[in-house]
Amino acid sequence: MSSTRGLVADAVPSSYVDGPGNRYVLFLQGCTFNCVACHNPQTIPRHSTATSHWRPIDDVVADIAEAAPFLSGVTVSGGEATVQWQFVHELFRWLAEDPATAHLTRLIDTNGDAEPVVWDTLAGSMHGAMVDLKALDPEVHQVLTHRDNARVLASIRQLAELGRLHEVRLLVVPGINDTPEQLAATARWLAELDPAPPVVVQGFRHHGARPAARRWSEATPEDLDAAAARLIEHGLDPRQTVVRAGGRVGVPAE
Amino acid sequence: VGLEAQRHLVRSIVDDPSLTYRQRVHALAGAAENLLDPPVVSDACAAALDKHVICDLFEGNAPYRPRYTLPDYDRAMAQGSRFLELSAPADFDDATAFLLSVYGNVPSITGYPVWFGEVDRLLEPFAADLDDTELFARLRRFWVLLDRLFPDGFAHANLGPADGRVTRAALAVHRDVHQVVPNLTLKVDPAVTPDDLLLDAMRTVVEVAQPHLVNHPMMVADLGERYGVVSCYNSLPVGGGSHTLVRLNLKEVAHQHAGASATFTTHTLPRYIELTAELMEARIRHLVEQARFFDHSWLVQEGLLSLDRFTAMFGLIGLAECVEHLLTLDGTGGRYGHDDHADALAHQIVAAAAELVAARPMPYCEATGGRALLHSQAGLDSDLDITAGTRVAAGAEPQLYRHLQAVAPNHAHFPSGVSDIVRLDETVADNLRAAVDIATGAMRLGMRDVTFEVANGEFVRITGYLVRRSDLEHVGEPEGVRHSSTVLGAGSLANMHLDDRIPQRVRTHELDPRPGR
Numbered sequence: 031m032s033s034t035r036g037l038v039a040d041a042v043p044s045s046y047v048d049g050p051g052n053r054y055v056l057f058l059q060g061c062t063f064n065c066v067a068c069h070n071p072q073t074i075p076r077h078s079t080a081t082s083h084w085r086p087i088d089d090v091v092a093d094i095a096e097a098a099p100f101l102s103g104v105t106v107s108g109g110e111a112t113v114q115w116q117f118v119h120e121l122f123r124w125l126a127e128d129p130a131t132a133h134l135t136r137l138i139d140t141n142g143d144a145e146p147v148v149w150d151t152l153a154g155s156m157h158g159a160m161v162d163l164k165a166l167d168p169e170v171h172q173v174l175t176h177r178d179n180a181r182v183l184a185s186i187r188q189l190a191e192l193g194r195l196h197e198v199r200l201l202v203v204p205g206i207n208d209t210p211e212q213l214a215a216t217a218r219w220l221a222e223l224d225p226a227p228p229v230v231v232q233g234f235r236h237h238g239a240r241p242a243a244r245r246w247s248e249a250t251p252e253d254l255d256a257a258a259a260r261l262i263e264h265g266l267d268p269r270q271t272v273v274r275a276g277g278r279v280g281v282p283a284e
Numbered sequence: 285v286g287l288e289a290q291r292h293l294v295r296s297i298v299d300d301p302s303l304t305y306r307q308r309v310h311a312l313a314g315a316a317e318n319l320l321d322p323p324v325v326s327d328a329c330a331a332a333l334d335k336h337v338i339c340d341l342f343e344g345n346a347p348y349r350p351r352y353t354l355p356d357y358d359r360a361m362a363q364g365s366r367f368l369e370l371s372a373p374a375d376f377d378d379a380t381a382f383l384l385s386v387y388g389n390v391p392s393i394t395g396y397p398v399w400f401g402e403v404d405r406l407l408e409p410f411a412a413d414l415d416d417t418e419l420f421a422r423l424r425r426f427w428v429l430l431d432r433l434f435p436d437g438f439a440h441a442n443l444g445p446a447d448g449r450v451t452r453a454a455l456a457v458h459r460d461v462h463q464v465v466p467n468l469t470l471k472v473d474p475a476v477t478p479d480d481l482l483l484d485a486m487r488t489v490v491e492v493a494q495p496h497l498v499n500h501p502m503m504v505a506d507l508g509e510r511y512g513v514v515s516c517y518n519s520l521p522v523g524g525g526s527h528t529l530v531r532l533n534l535k536e537v538a539h540q541h542a543g544a545s546a547t548f549t550t551h552t553l554p555r556y557i558e559l560t561a562e563l564m565e566a567r568i569r570h571l572v573e574q575a576r577f578f579d580h581s582w583l584v585q586e587g588l589l590s591l592d593r594f595t596a597m598f599g600l601i602g603l604a605e606c607v608e609h610l611l612t613l614d615g616t617g618g619r620y621g622h623d624d625h626a627d628a629l630a631h632q633i634v635a636a637a638a639e640l641v642a643a644r645p646m647p648y649c650e651a652t653g654g655r656a657l658l659h660s661q662a663g664l665d666s667d668l669d670i671t672a673g674t675r676v677a678a679g680a681e682p683q684l685y686r687h688l689q690a691v692a693p694n695h696a697h698f699p700s701g702v703s704d705i706v707r708l709d710e711t712v713a714d715n716l717r718a719a720v721d722i723a724t725g726a727m728r729l730g731m732r733d734v735t736f737e738v739a740n741g742e743f744v745r746i747t748g749y750l751v752r753r754s755d756l757e758h759v760g761e762p763e764g765v766r767h768s769s770t771v772l773g774a775g776s777l778a779n780m781h782l783d784d785r786i787p788q789r790v791r792t793h794e795l796d797p798r799p800g801r
Contacts, residue, residue: 044684044722046711052721097685100725102717274714 032087032124036117039073039082039109041090043097047274049137049160049196051102054094058118061110062143063175065164067203067246069238073109087121095130103135103157112144115152122155137196141175142182149188158196159189160230165207166216174207183219190223198227202249202257203234213257217264228270231258290319310395317344323566329559337536338560340567341529341599341664347567348575349391351597354512355588356523357401360386367582376410376419380426387434390583392525396434399514399525400441400466404451411450419449424457431465438515441466445473445500447481455488455495464743468495469513471503472727479720486719489736490712493743496703497734499695499727506699507652516662517703517733521651524593526700527568531599531661532560534606534633535670545610545629549636557598557640564596564656565647572648595652597700598641599661603630604671621676621690631693634674638697652699660694660702675704688726695732703735710739 037059042048045055060076061068068074072081094104104125106118118138125131135157142161152159163182165171171179189195198220202208220229233249254273262268297303297311322345325333332338343351361382364371368389373379383406390397411419430439443451458468470485471477477500485495496517503511503519510522520526541552571577572591583589607620607630618626638658646656663672671677674694681687684706691704706726712719719736726734 046709046715046718050717051715052718052725099728100685100688100722102721 032120034117034120035084035086036090036114036121037078037082038085038090039070039079041093043093044100045105048105048107048139049103050135052100053103053105053137054097054101054134055105055107056090056121057107058109058111058114060113061108061141062113063110063141063177065175067174067201067234067239067243069235071238071240076113087117087124090121091124091128091131094125094134095128098131098134101134103137104131105137105139105160107139108141110143111138111140112148112152115144115148119151119155122152126155140185142185143177144181144185146184146188149185149192149194153192153194156194158194160197160199161186161189161195162199162201163216164201165212166219167207167212170207170212174203186227187223190225190227193225195223195225195227197230199230199232200257200261201232201234202253204247204249204253206246208249208253208257210260213260214264217261217266220261221265221267226267226270228272229261229266231261231271231273290315306395313395314342314344317346317348320346322346323563323570325563325566326559329562332556332559333563335536337533337540337556338563339531339533339664340563341531341661343393343528343567346575347528347571349393349577350525350527350571350594351393351529352398352514352518352520353390353392353525353583353589354399354514354520354522355386355390355397355401355583357383357386357406357588359523360586360588361406363586365582365586367586373410376407376414376422379407379410380422380429384426384429384433386588387430391581394436394438394515396436396439398438398440399512400430400439401512402442403466404443404448404454405446407450408448411448411453416449416453419453420456423450423453424460427454427457427461427463427466431461431463435465437464437467439465439467440469440514442469442471442513443495444471444481445476447478451481452484455484458494459488459491462492467515469498469517470495471500471513472497472723473500474724474727476500482720482723483716486712486716486723486736489719490716490738493737497723497727497736499732499734502695502727502730502732503699513701516701517735518597518659518701519732520597520657520700521593521595523588523590524595524651525589526595526597526657527571527648528564529597529599529659529661530560530564530567531601531659532556532637533602533670534600535602535609538606538609541610541613543613545614548610549633553633553636554640557637557644560598561641561644561646561656564598568596568646568648591648592650595649595700596646596656597659598656599659599673600634600637601661601663601667601673602670603633603674603694604677605669606633619677619680621680621682621687627690627693630674630690634694634697657700658698659700660698662703673702673704674698678705681707684722688729688731692726692729692731695730698732701733703733704731705735705737707737707739712738 039057039059042055045053048055057073059073059079059082061074064074072079111118122136125134125136137158137160138156139160164174168179186195186198220226231254233254234246235248236244258271258273262271293315294312297308297315303311361373368385370382370385373382387397387400392398443454488494498513498519507519507521511519512522513519537552537556541548578584578591581589604620607626610629611618611626620626620630641658642655645654649655660673676687676690695702706722708719723734
């Protein structure tokens with residue numbers, strides 16, 4: 031067994047909103063972005079905090095094994111899962127080898143801001159990545175995340191080539207990243223990937239976000255439907271484009 | 285009870301504007317039956333009944349039909365019926381008309397049938413000539429008739445474990461009509477039931493809070509292939525049923541106990557198990573030997589029911605409070621579902637009850653070796669401050685896996701059914717696979733019955749049956765108030781049901797809430 035430790039913000043033994051089926055979700059501490067709309071900003075600092083814990087892999091595997099009879103899989107989220115990518119890789123390898131957990135699918139929930147070597151490595155231990163694309167337009171991406179998106183776009187392309195792009199998630203912030211032009215460009219860009227990924231349209235919510243984010247309005251179900259319709263109109267496959275109105279967005283349970 | 289009180293009761297039923305004609309007839313029959321003295325029991329048994337330690341669930345003083353009957357519909361459809369002057373059905377319309385005719389002549393405690401049979405398997409051979417559109421339309425008409433002719437939330441249809449066109453159509457119809465009748469169970473066998481059918485079932489659960497799931501391999505091991513799920517998730521032999529259901533209130537039994545929890549199962553529990561069994565025996569003998577149901581029913585004469593396929597149900601409730609009280613006596617404290625030592629005590633009590641019931645001969649229960657079947661009873665609407673069956677106290681459920689691990693060990697001991705409510709967050713509507721994961725995980729853990737409840741659904745589960753939330757919302761409106769007051773005038777407040785306060789065509793007739801017993 032392994033005593034390698036990861037800095038964990040929280041763990042949820044049962045989630046219906048972090049990938050297919052009932053999933054165990056491990057939220058790692060630390061993120062490379064500083065999104066204004068972040069729903070769990072306490073997980074952003076890349077160091078130990080009052081709410082985070084160093085947990086050995088043994089301990090995490092044992093916890094997952096207990097829940098395993100009820101699970102489709104495990105999702106590692108954050109923070110940003112790839113900040114501790116070596117820990118994630120090792121955890122996934124242990125999960126794959128343990129008979130109690132080998133049947134579980136291993137996914138990560140990521141902002142896509144990672145080097146190619148990270149994906150090349152994780153491709154050997156994970157079934158797929160669910161990547162958030164905050165905006166295709168670099169300037170809008172700057173407004174939302176305070177970072178450039180070149181690496182995110184490269185990651186999405188690389189994951190598609192590796193056959194590990196489980197889905198791309200678009201978080202709709204009304205009036206900011208859902209203009210008709212942006213949605214059309216995003217749809218065209220995603221449709222050209224090979225293979226084109228499933229796309230999930232989700233809405234920005236105030237819940238959990240910092241006060242600065244409240245200047246933006248929440249996305250209504252109508253906003254999401256309109257965005258999905260626009261995406262489909264510009265080339266996304268309607269069978270692979272889903273609106274998720276009620277779901278949380280990677281928020282640890284309270 | 286004096287003659288004047290009886291006259292008052294009859295008058296209150298006759299004058300009750302909230303009852304339909306048929307509901308009135310049913311209530312009047314109950315009042316007439318209760319003019320007779322109940323079957324004779326010992327003073328100790330009568331006292332336990334009086335103090336509600338034992339409860340006969342308002343079955344009536346003079347049982348003249350079995351509580352639950354499960355006619356052999358396969359046989360009926362194969363041979364036709366002399367009594368009903370019907371030949372064996374030849375096509376789909378014949379088959380549904382045939383079944384409706386039989387249902388209309390099946391007695392049970394509710395005055396309606398409690399079992400419609402394995403409707404998908406019964407109708408599948410007749411569906412071959414119909415395309416999907418025709419099948420849906422015809423099955424939908426059948427479903428609407430079930431609800432309109434047998435408006436009782438306990439009337440129960442079974443589906444599965446095998447997949448079929450009628451199975452799928454039935455789920456689609458159920459999602460379409462949004463009825464509380466039929467109450468619905470899907471038999472689930474991991475080796476037979478396809479994953480995709482489970483997903484379809486979960487789609488139906490999310491929309492209309494049905495079907496209930498039953499662990500088919502576990503049922504077959506206990507009751508054989510020929511079993512059905514009726515009423516509030518009661519599993520019983522087909523071609524037979526249950527004479528009676530009497531329940532023991534474990535909370536009250538615990539309050540009769542003095543000393544340490546360790547002596548509860550050896551000292552106090554056996555005494556009350558015997559008193560409950562005594563009442564069951566007296567009621568069964570009345571039904572079989574005095575009212576002689578099995579000597580004159582057409583269902584028996586045509587081989588659709590037979591006495592040797594009958595059993596009786598021994599119900600338990602209030603395990604959560606029982607455990608809590610015993611641990612208070614011990615001075616340790618602890619709560620079932622939350623503390624390991626409390627769970628261990630709960631499992632020990634259930635196992636002891638199972639052993640005692642299995643050791644106590646019960647007349648006319650040949651279907652189950654001359655013994656009653658233990659049942660975790662889903663409660664009455666009128667129960668106050670007591671947890672149904674062997675559930676963890678409602679509103680205080682622990683984390684999902686902890687909850688299932690606490691209740692699962694009990695399931696082996698309840699061959700005639702145990703319903704533990706599994707509440708799912710509404711986000712499951714976008715991820716039906718998650719509900720399948722939890723259902724299959726629960727069964728792998730040894731759970732016999734899995735009842736899902738999805739937050740914010742259209743339907744509300746009262747005990748084991750459903751009412752529509754939209755109907756409940758009428759309670760606050762002038763129309764609802766009028767009915768509420770009439771119910772207050774007619775019955776006692778203590779017995780008032782949630783669903784009595786709403787104007788309704790569909791009622792649940794399993795129990796008669798009215799006073800007079």
